[in-house]
Amino acid sequence: MIYTKIxxxxxxxxxxxxxxxxxxxxVETSDAWIRSRTGIESRRISVxxxxxxxxxxxxxxxIEDAQIDPETIDLLIVATVTADHPFPGVSQMLQRRLNLKPLTAFDINAACTxxxxxxxIADKMIMSGAFHRALIIGAExxxxxxxxxDRNTCVLFADGAGAMVLGTSEVPQIKQVVTYAKGDLEHLLLMDGYPLKKDLKTPDFKLPFIQMQGAEVFKFASSVLPTVVNELLEKSxxxxxxxxxxxxxxxxxxIIDKASRILKFPLEKMYTNIDRYGNTSAASVPLAIDEAIREGKLKKGDLFITVAFGAGLTWGGAIIEY
Ligand SMILES: CC(C)(COP(=O)(O)OP(=O)(O)OC[C@H]1O[C@@H](n2cnc3c(N)ncnc32)[C@H](O)[C@@H]1OP(=O)(O)O)[C@@H](O)C(=O)NCCC(=O)NCCS
Incomplete structure (x- = not known):
């Protein structure tokens, strides 16, 4: 049996x-409001x-951290909702920039999840035996x-990227991964796309932006986080x-604080860097995992759970021995 590891x-x-x-x-907001309602103090915005x-x-x-020859990467997946272009995908652009051999490279959109x-996907593709080394990235x-x-959204969202190299393992270090989507609440968090062209005429087109019903998304997120943790514990x-x-x-x-109270899990063992980066969607989880490792909060042999949720609505998580 082939398994996957970081x-x-x-x-x-x-x-x-x-x-x-x-x-x-x-916008009409205040440092005090943003800090107390979100925990965000600053964020990075790309110029x-x-x-x-x-x-x-x-x-x-x-790749440097993995100490591997980039030539050995045979799978590249980029999760993003803010690709440079509708096509080509960021993954295909990176194949060239990283000087990788021709490989399976594609972008996916599951918003913050x-x-x-x-x-x-990479875990299952490696476990199938068809792929051996994956580079997976969340970037926004x-x-x-x-x-x-829009003060409801502009105080929350920001820019960043996180990456992970996965390889084969004889023991299951990535122990369980679950992913879900349920579209009936899609209206809570969405962004309009290109309009259809009735009569083959180009309609007036205003740039679309993120629209969010914050309080409803909050309810969803705070209930799904502990649920996924419990599911992963049970399955593993x-x-x-x-x-x-x-x-x-x-x-x-x-949301993190509420989950810690529901789970009765110490808040200090719930990693946070939202104060510095805000919500970076698909980049949030790999950025947080990488920083947790650099800060010594996640060490080799540690068992950790990661959970994400977002537009779609989508949600999921993984239990991993680092
Ligand atoms: C967006 C969010 C921070 C708002 O916090 P909240 O406590 O739920 O606040 P509410 O939406 O109930 O709004 C309370 C008031 O604050 C106001 N408000 C909203 N944003 C504000 C801001 N940036 N500054 C000041 N006031 C603000 C609202 O207009 C509202 O005013 P009103 O009572 O006069 O109508 C919170 O709902 C949230 O984090 N939701 C989840 C968002 C999320 O995670 N999205 C991404 C998922 S991947």
Whole structure:
């Protein structure tokens, strides 16, 4: 039996810091409101780097960390809702920039759950024996699709990238991965696309932005996070006592805090970096995992759970021995 393990991780954020005080000058909000309602203090916004640039930098760091020959990568998946272009995909652009051999490379869209979907797909493709080494990336420039006149969303979303190299293992280090989607609540978090062209005429077209019913999304997120943790524990035969760290999607500190109380799991073992980065959608989980490793909060041999949720609505998670 072939299993999958993490060989290396990397992450990258743009250098431009936008603080809550900066946003006070743009929309009717306050540093105090944003901190207390979300836990966010600042975020990174890309000035001149596209999603592929952020993804490239994160990928380089993950490959270096894995200490592998990039030639051995045979699968590349990029999770994003903010690709540079509708086509080609960021994954195909990276094949060239990273000088990889021709390989299976594709983008996926599962919004903020995108990285966990990429992990699930790569895990199963490696376990099938058809692929041996995968580079999976979550990368976003959400600032492109954020309306900076909408205080409900512009204080939350930001830019970043995280990457992971996966390889084969004789023991199951990625123990369980689950992914779900349920479309009946799709209206809670969405972005309009291109309009259809009735009569073959180009209609007036206003740039679309993220639209969100925050309070409803909050309810969904805070109930799904502990549910996924319990499902992963049950499926893997572990208990919460075995878990060294939970790395949840960084959407709102209150969602993480609520999950910690529901699960009766110590808040200090729930990793957070939302204060510095806000919600970076598909980049959030791999960025948090990479930082947890760099900060020594996740060590070799530790057992951790990651959980993500987002538009779709989508959700999922994984239990992994690092
Ligand atoms: C968006 C979110 C922070 C709002 O916090 P909340 O406590 O639910 O606030 P509400 O939406 O109930 O709004 C409360 C008030 O604050 C106001 N408000 C919203 N954004 C504000 C801002 N940036 N600054 C100041 N006031 C704001 C609202 O207009 C509302 O005012 P009203 O009572 O006069 O109508 C919260 O709902 C949330 O985090 N939801 C989940 C979002 C998420 O995770 N999305 C991505 C999922 S991947």
């Amino acid at each position: 060989l290396g991780t990397g992450s990258y954020v743009p250098s431009h810091v936008v603080t809550n005080t900066d946003l006070e000058k743009i 001149d780097e596209q999603t592929s640039d952020l993804a490239y930098e994160a990928a380089i760091r993950a 995108g990285f966990v979907y990429a992990l699930n 420039t959400l600032s492109k699709i954020t309306d900076f006149e 035969g572990h208990t919460l006592e075995d878990i060294d760290l939970i790395v949840a999607h960084q959407a709102n500190l209150r």
